[in-house]
Amino acid sequence: MPAIIVEAVTFALFGATGDLSTRKLFPALYQLDRAGLLNEQTRVLALAREAAPPEAQLARIEQAVRARIAAEEVDESVMQRFIGRLDYLAMDFRRAEDYASLAERVAPDRPLIAYFATPAAVYGAICENLAGAGLAEQSRVVLEKPIGHDLASSKVVNEAVARFFPETRVYRIDHYLGKETVQNLIALRFANSLFETQWDHNHISHVEITVAETVGIEGRWGYFDQAGQLRDMLQNHLLQLLCLTAMDPPSDLAADSIRDEKVKVLKALAPITREQISQRVVRGQYGSGYSGGKPVPGYLEEENANPESSTETFISLRADICNWRWAGVPFYLRTGKRMAQKLSQIVIHFKEPPFYIFAPEQRSLITNRLIIRLQPQEGISLQVMTKEQGLDKGMHLRSGPLQLNFSETYKSSRIPDAYERLLLEVMQGNQNLFVRKDEIEYAWQWCDQLIEGWSRLGDRPKIYPAGSWGPVASIALITRDGRSWYGDL
Ligand SMILES: NC(=O)C1=CN([C@@H]2O[C@H](COP(=O)(O)OP(=O)(O)OC[C@H]3O[C@@H](n4cnc5c(N)ncnc54)[C@H](OP(=O)(O)O)[C@@H]3O)[C@@H](O)[C@H]2O)C=CC1
Numbered sequence: 001m002p003a004i005i006v007e008a009v010t011f012a013l014f015g016a017t018g019d020l021s022t023r024k025l026f027p028a029l030y031q032l033d034r035a036g037l038l039n040e041q042t043r044v045l046a047l048a049r050e051a052a053p054p055e056a057q058l059a060r061i062e063q064a065v066r067a068r069i070a071a072e073e074v075d076e077s078v079m080q081r082f083i084g085r086l087d088y089l090a091m092d093f094r095r096a097e098d099y100a101s102l103a104e105r106v107a108p109d110r111p112l113i114a115y116f117a118t119p120a121a122v123y124g125a126i127c128e129n130l131a132g133a134g135l136a137e138q139s140r141v142v143l144e145k146p147i148g149h150d151l152a153s154s155k156v157v158n159e160a161v162a163r164f165f166p167e168t169r170v171y172r173i174d175h176y177l178g179k180e181t182v183q184n185l186i187a188l189r190f191a192n193s194l195f196e197t198q199w200d201h202n203h204i205s206h207v208e209i210t211v212a213e214t215v216g217i218e219g220r221w222g223y224f225d226q227a228g229q230l231r232d233m234l235q236n237h238l239l240q241l242l243c244l245t246a247m248d249p250p251s252d253l254a255a256d257s258i259r260d261e262k263v264k265v266l267k268a269l270a271p272i273t274r275e276q277i278s279q280r281v282v283r284g285q286y287g288s289g290y291s292g293g294k295p296v297p298g299y300l301e302e303e304n305a306n307p308e309s310s311t312e313t314f315i316s317l318r319a320d321i322c323n324w325r326w327a328g329v330p331f332y333l334r335t336g337k338r339m340a341q342k343l344s345q346i347v348i349h350f351k352e353p354p355f356y357i358f359a360p361e362q363r364s365l366i367t368n369r370l371i372i373r374l375q376p377q378e379g380i381s382l383q384v385m386t387k388e389q390g391l392d393k394g395m396h397l398r399s400g401p402l403q404l405n406f407s408e409t410y411k412s413s414r415i416p417d418a419y420e421r422l423l424l425e426v427m428q429g430n431q432n433l434f435v436r437k438d439e440i441e442y443a444w445q446w447c448d449q450l451i452e453g454w455s456r457l458g459d460r461p462k463i464y465p466a467g468s469w470g471p472v473a474s475i476a477l478i479t480r481d482g483r484s485w486y487g488d489l
C-alpha cells in the first residue's frame with residue numbers, strides 16, 4: 001500500500017496524440033496507477049485534433065503504453081483499470097466552442113490538471129478557452145518547455161497564461177527536476193553537514209556539469225534547427241542543475257524557498273561579453289561519424305536538413321557566479337548530441353590540501369572529487385586518497401572511490417521516470433519541482449546575451465565527429481585554465 005494518498009483529479013492531456021504524450025506521459029500515468037498512486041476516482045481525458053473514434057484512440061494509447069514499459073511491468077488488471085479511466089475527445093484547442101464538450105466531462109468538484117503537451121504557441125488560447133468555459137478556477141496548468149525562444153517571447157507566453165492563472169497554479173516542467181538523482185542533490189547537500197561545510201570557494205576549485213547524449217536529431221530536425229542546443233538543453237536543464245548545485249541552503253523545502261535561492265544564482269551569473277565569447281564559449285555541430293559502432297550521418301545530412309544551417313548541436317562554456325560563496329570557482333558546462341557516451345554528471349573538484357607532506361612525485365595524484373551521476377547508473381562517488389596496502393609500499397598514495405550506486409544499494413526500488421514524479425507532484429499540488437516565471441526569464445536573459453554575441457560575431461559552429469566529446473576547442477576551453485574534462489575516454 002502506498003504511503004501517499006492522492007486526491008481525485010480530472011487529468012486533461014492536451015496533445016494526446018503527440019510524441020511526448022505517447023512516449024512519456026501515458027506510460028508515466030500507467031506507472032502511477034500500477035504503484036497505486038492514482039486515486040480510484042481519477043479520470044484521464046485524452047484531447048487532440050484527430051477525429052478518430054474514441055475506442056481506436058484508446059487502443060492506440062494502450063499499445064503505446066505496452067510498447068514503452070518493461071514486460072514485467074505489464075499487469076493486466078492494472079492495464080484494464082488504467083484504460084478504463086481514459087476518455088478521448090477530438091477538439092481544436094483554439095476553438096472556444098469545442099470546450100463545451102470538455103466541460104461536460106470535467107468533474108466540477110475536483111481539481112482539473114490541464115497538461116499542455118502542445119506547441120507553446122497554443123498555450124495562451126487554451127488558457128483563454130478554459131477560462132471561457134468556466135474551468136479556470138479549478139485548474140492547475142502544466143506547461144511544457146521551451147517557454148519561448150528568448151526573453152521577449154517567453155514573457156509573451158507567461159503573460160498570456162498569467163491573464164487567467166495565478167503563478168500558484170502554473171506548473172512549468174523541466175523534466176530534469178523530476179529525475180531522482182537531481183532531487184538527491186538537495187538531500188546530499190542539505191542532509192549531510194559533511195558536504196555543506198565544504199561547499200564553497202575555500203574548498204572547491206571548480207565544478208563540471210556534463211549532459212552528453214548519443215542520439216542525433218533524426219526526425220526532429222524541424223523543431224531542433226529553430227532551437228539549437230543552447231535553447232533545447234542549456235537554458236533549462238543545465239542551468240537548473242547549476243542552480244541546484246550552487247544555491248544557498250533554503251530555509252525550508254517550500255517551493256518558493258527553493259526557487260528564491262535558485263533565482264539568486266541566476267542573477268549572480270556573470271555576463272559573458274562579446275569580447276569573452278570566443279574564449280569562454282564553444283559551439284559545435286556534429287559531422288558524420290559513429291554511434292554505437294554504426295556509421296551515422298552528420299547534422300547537415302539528416303533527413304529534411306538545410307545544408308546551410310549553422311545551428312549548434314553542442315555547447316560548452318565557462319560560467320562564473322559573482323557571489324561570496326563562488327568567487328573564483330568556474331563552472332564548466334557542456335552538452336551535446338551524438339557524443340561518445342550518454343552521460344549526465346556533476347563533478348565537484350575539491351582543492352588540494354593547504355600543506356603537502358607526501359613524496360613530491362605523488363603530488364599530482366592528490367585529488368578529491370565528488371561525482372554525482374544522473375544517468376546512466378545513477379549514484380554518487382567520492383574519490384578519496386588512501387595509502388596503498390602492503391609492507392613494501394611505504395606511504396604510497398592512491399585514489400579510490402567511496403561509491404553509492406542507487407540501483408545496487410537500494411535493490412528493491414525501481415528508479416521512476418522523471419515524468420512519473422512530476423505528474424504525481426502536480427496531482428498533489430506541490431510546485432517544488434517546477435520552474436517559476438522569474439527563473440525562466442533570468443535564464444533567458446543570460447542565454448540571450450550569448451545568442452546575440454554569436455549573431456554579431458557571425459559565429460559558426462565547429463564541426464565535431466559524431467561519437468566524440470565535441471570540438472577540440474571545447475578541450476582547449478578548459479585546458480586554458482589548467483584543467484581537463486573529467487572521465488572523457
Ligand atoms: N517530444 C518530446 O520529447 C518533448 C517535447 N516537449 C514539448 O512538449 C510539447 C509537445 O511536444 P511533442 O509531443 O513533441 O509535439 P507533437 O507535435 O508531437 O504533438 C503535439 C500535439 O498537440 C496537438 N495539437 C497541436 N495544436 C493543436 C490544436 N490547435 N488543436 C488540437 N490539437 C493540437 C497535436 O495534434 P495534431 O497532430 O493533430 O496537430 C499533437 O497531438 C511541445 O511544447 C514540446 O516543446 C518538451 C520536451 C521533450
Ligand SMILES: O=C1O[C@H](COP(=O)(O)O)[C@@H](O)[C@H](O)[C@H]1O
Nearest residue numbers: 145175213215232233237344375
Ligand atoms: O528536453 C530535452 O531532453 C532530452 C534529453 O532528456 P534525457 O532525459 O534523455 O536526458 C533531449 O534529447 C531533447 O532534445 C530535449 O528537448
